[in-house]
Amino acid sequence: MRIQILTIFPELFGPFLATSLVGRAIEKGLLEVRVLDLRDFTEDRHRSVDDEPYGGGGGMVMTAPPWLKAVRAAAEADSRGEIRPWRILLSPQGSRLDEAKVRELAERGAERGLILMCGRYEAIDERVRRTVVDEEVSIGDYVLSGGELPAMVLVEAISRQVPGVVKLAGSVEQDSFRAGLLDHPHYTRPPVVEGMAVPEVLTSGDHAAIRRWREREALRATREKRPDLLEQALEQALEQAPEQARRQVRLTPEQRRELERLERERCEPAEAGLHSDSEIENNGGNVPQAGSASLRGES
Numbered sequence: 001m002r003i004q005i006l007t008i009f010p011e012l013f014g015p016f017l018a019t020s021l022v023g024r025a026i027e028k029g030l031l032e033v034r035v036l037d038l039r040d041f042t043e044d045r046h047r048s049v050d051d052e053p054y055g056g057g058g059g060m061v062m063t064a065p066p067w068l069k070a071v072r073a074a075a076e077a078d079s080r081g082e083i084r085p086w087r088i089l090l091s092p093q094g095s096r097l098d099e100a101k102v103r104e105l106a107e108r109g110a111e112r113g114l115i116l117m118c119g120r121y122e123a124i125d126e127r128v129r130r131t132v133v134d135e136e137v138s139i140g141d142y143v144l145s146g147g148e149l150p151a152m153v154l155v156e157a158i159s160r161q162v163p164g165v166v167k168l169a170g171s172v173e174q175d176s177f178r179a180g181l182l183d184h185p186h187y188t189r190p191p192v193v194e195g196m197a198v199p200e201v202l203t204s205g206d207h208a209a210i211r212r213w214r215e216r217e218a219l220r221a222t223r224e225k226r227p228d229l230l231e232q233a234l235e236q237a238l239e240q241a242p243e244q245a246r247r248q249v250r251l252t253p254e255q256r257r258e259l260e261r262l263e264r265e266r267c268e269p270a271e272a273g274l275h276s277d278s279e280i281e282n283n284g285g286n287v288p289q290a291g292s293a294s295l296r297g298e299s
């Protein structure tokens with residue numbers, strides 16, 4: 001996949017593109033990233049890319065001419081016959097990036113390449129958006145100083161979708177039961193950390209029990225930290241497959257029962273349900289952990 005980035009701060013991308021997963025993807029030739037300095041497309045002595053806003057008001061606006069030149073040059077460099085690269089403006093006005101959008105952009109990128117346009121200052125002249133932008137993307141509702149970090153976010157997320165970049169860890173089957181849910185807790189050596197032991201089930205060697213524990217803890221984590229994701233999964237189920245929704249789309253019947261059990265548990269006193277952090281700290285290395293004891297007891 002070919003990605004071109006337009007920015008007035010090309011130096012921000014150096015270490016990012018040389019490091020870790022993205023660095024290896026580029027090394028392996030799975031990904032090609034070209035960073036272009038917008039100032040190279042200016043015509044004046046000062047290489048200026050901004051000016052005062054028509055109509056007044058604070059802040060500066062990026063001027064259209066360098067953008068039009070730069071985007072067209074980048075498109076020219078990566079055109080495949082009639083197909084030109086997909087041009088994305090990173091912008092607070094864009095639609096919010098999520099994993100579905102990442103997959104969509106990864107597909108488009110594979111077909112035609114991507115141009116990522118990073119703005120700075122208060123805004124970009126509207127005529128840029130109207131002439132050389134296919135899509136506006138935001139990475140979330142908070143204020144940054146420009147599109148460079150969002151572009152890196154996009155590059156990293158998209159790289160992970162390129163075949164061969166991420167080595168497949170865990171089975172597809174394992175992944176599907178957690179689709180739309182948060183991950184379960186993880187543990188590694190040493191077995192005891194400041195009095196906190198590893199849940200017994202994980203060292204039991206009982207793979208079916210481990211699977212059930214992980215599934216349950218994924219549900220618990222989602223309910224506790226991102227209840228909106230559970231609602232989303234159920235909503236999607238109702239929209240996409242009204243008939244099957246009751247049975248299952250994103251959640252298996254077992255998961256549904258588990259969720260109902262967790263819901264009941266939430267209404268009961270704390271000792272009957274989750275162990276608090278202090279209990280875990282004070283249990284001197286004894287095994288009961290994050291709810292595993294009570295859930296074992298119930299089933």
Ligand code: 9D3
Pocket residue numbers: 090091092119120121122123137138139140141142143144145146147150
């Ligand atoms: C405080 C300035 N804002 C006035 C309402 C407008 C504004 C202009 C330029 C806010 C941010 C920026 C620079 N940000 C981006 O270019 C940007 C961004 C972001 O700030 N948040 C999340 N995603 C993105 S993508 C590009």
